[in-house]
Amino acid sequence: MNDYAHIGRSVLRREGRAKLTGAALFTDDLKIEGLLHGTTVRSRVPRGRIMGIHFEEGFPWEEFIIVTAQDIPGKNVVAHLIQEQPCLADGVINHAEEPILLLAHPDPERVQDARERVRVDVEPLPPVLSIEDSLRCDPVIWGEDNIFKTILITKGDPERARAKGHLQLEATYYTGAQEHVYIEPNAIIGEATPDGVLVRGSMQCPYYVHHALHELFQLPLDKVRAAQVETGGAFGGKEDYPSMLACHAALLSWKAGGRPVKIVYDREEDMACTTKRHPSRTRIRSAFAADGTLLSLDVEFLLDGGAYMTLSPVVLSRGALHASGPYRCPDLRIHARALATNTPPHGAFRGFGAPQSLFAIERHMDEAAHRLGLDPAELRRKNLLRTGDAMATGQIMRDEVDLIALMDRALAEIRYAEKRASYPVLNAGDEPVKRGVGFSVFMHGGGFTGSGETMLHSVAALEGTADGQVRVLAASTEMGQGANTVFTQVAAEALQAPLDLIVVATPDTGVVPNSGPTVASRTTQVVGKLIQDAALAMRKTLLDAGYLQDGDVAAAIRAYVAQHGTLRTESQYQKPDFVQWDDTTYRGDAYATYAWACYAADLRIDLVTYETQVADFVTVQEVGRVLNPTLAAGQIEGGVAQGIGWGLNEEVIWRQGSMANHQMSNYLIATAVDLPRIRVFFEERPYAYGPGGAKGIGELPMDGPAPALLNAVQHALQITPRQVPMTPEVLMDLVEGA
């Protein structure tokens, strides 16, 4: 075997030892001279006008750094897609927990104490707290109609096709918000003077932070720097929110004359104030022929975006583009809107809109099968996309994947046919524990939607060092998912070098080029490809210069750098030639490629307690080539765990636009004993445009569990659940007919 065949091997995590032994330093671990501790005074109401800010008399306020909107040197904005969300509320409050004022002090206890001694007088205004109120414009809180973004995808004539249906079905599905519960809450250290701004901390996307600081301070781009520190999980929750923290910490430091200021949220603040998965409401009107052929789909997809637009249009886009599922449908209409409400803005979360719309279509397919008297597998067999079929946007399915075979493999693994027949017999008995089996079939587009990747112009680079190492320079962050390791494998294999030669540089905007945000299942598929190309280019440079005769890459690099001073190769994203996309009509290739999967669940539902236990869970997925089997399986298992949580128990309870259960004792994520052994199977079909043939994998496993679970609930109990989380309370109401 080739010693440098690193791809396809379960190479150990590059930073694994440091994390395991505690040597890895996270933001709150950093020891910094002269540090001030920052905190945030927030709104307690969802909507209102600020009438005054009062500081308790007799308290030594002169010891504190105090920042309000008036102290902002540039624009009072946390720049995302548009410049809309204020860094600090100025006059008006648009959501509960909105930041109003910042405090810093050398003593972390004093700053906590002081926070309670600031009183903000607010004249409340009527809030919008639901999708329904927002639709009714009751009242208008954003723009003219509360709509952040509308997307319309049409093909054929769904109304006319509907009329021909043997079965016409209409149903509405709901999904709740979801909190990321990354292990490390948000944490940032800022240092800011007119000479420059440096922000370090827990983040997914250093260049997003860089952009936000640039706008906030109106400083030249090269005076602003954002650097990632070891990050303890993110899942999308550190895509846009760290820009807010970074702006806050930097503002405090600015006012403190450049002293470093650290802001670390505790779990309660993090859960209550930062972004969550968008709640959704999806109404599907469908028509099927008697044999189960899907004739028409009309999907109305609504997202609760919260108080500011932030990333909602992009989340909406991905949701809309996945709304018709992996099915052929000649006539369809997908009408998607993201709406404003007076809750903290909802944001990125693994799956990014797709889990919401896929939940709806995958539940709907099971309901339709039930109504048609067909097995759900038979209904899907009739309608699953095949290579060469046209998808919702007219995209021709190029992936050489046999979805029916994928589905059949998952069904065989979970012994679907046998359980489908035997469980109803078993369930007819007196035993309170009922059994059910169900599944979902779905896909996840890899990389940015539509022309997003082209517009990003992502760049990654490799640099040879004087001592013969290779530094990977990319803005893509390691956040627990394994990016460091995969980048190392890809670079080392392309260079035909040992792994130890490769060092992945800290993502620091002062050092690394902009390889784009660490999101959208794009890090391996898109950035990994850039690294592979840069590594191939470096190898060619070394070969062409005559330094690689004996194959010793380290020696060659040392010699080259000694001779030429520097060795650096870069690669910039080039879209595959076939990709054509029109953002105005939503026609064309929505994603260059997709990962495909079928997930199947076997449940035990206890009608004494209405608790659902997942007894077995099978995942079969086609993700191109698997670069690192252990890391890939870890991604699937983790995503399934989050998906089971979202499907069953993770309920965000809203009170006046604020998360009331913002504690881990009251917001129940799955523990190890709540999860079955998650069985992971890969179908590997190398993708021509991914590094080593890989596709994106990170988000896919979030999409499938919820509909698979609820389809199994329908099988077990002969009820029609249409919302997640399906908590025991919800299930009790369905079972008892309340």
Add this chain to the structure above:
Amino acid sequence: MRGQPSLCEVLTPLNLAEALALLAAHPEARPLAGGTDLMVPFAAGRLPDRLFLNLWDLEELRGIVVTDGEVTLGALTLFREIAAHPLLQREFPNLVRSAMVTGALAIQSRGSLGGNIANGSPAADTPPSLLAYGAELELTSLRGSRWVPYADFHTGYKRSLLAPDELITRIRLSRMGEGGFHYFRKVGTRQAQAIAKVSLAAWARVADGRIQDLRLALGSVAPMPIRAKGTERILQGQAIRNLPLDAALAALQADISPIDDLRSSAAFRRKVAGNLLVDMLRGLAPT
């Protein structure tokens, strides 16, 4: 963390006499055993107490003593020690199981039975088992010691018979031998590390086809852990082949007074409490 350690003072006595003297002198001091209940609101900045009496070093409050008729547990007995005790496993399995579902292993290695009782949470895991086993508590102050039935101890939400200068020092269980019927079930939605939405513990003795003795207790369905005495009365002495199920369920609904809160709804708690009773009776009288 929002608690402010620098504002707090912790008194650490080395023996019980010293502890009682300190408590008599500072009745406002909050007794602190394992800290597993207090540290949560402290970290959240919601614990008003500033003075604490650290009981951790009081060896007098440790240990499980078994005699022919009784088992006496020091108030500082840890959940982990309860879970590992062979005699408790045999004769008081509900207590063992409720200890094993209290928090995670770390909490079980620090949290104590006395602390669980004193904290007075209606959702605590061990109190229903203690109530079902007819436990008694020893309350001690400089004024002396007294034994009280645990069923009388809680008097309302976070209120109890404990005087400001008293500590819970021991918990006593009468040994009922083997062969009784034991039932414990905690409904926390999540299978571990959950706070109970409803829990039910029962102990019964069946003889000649009839329920001779029955104690039934519930958590999270009232302002405090409660005995379901109305339900017990309905079932007491009844033939297990012909139990008055509807009357028992009605009595249970009168015994409990659950509320809607962040963790569940009153309606769910009422329904599931009834389901647990049925489940328990199904175990007691298998068909």
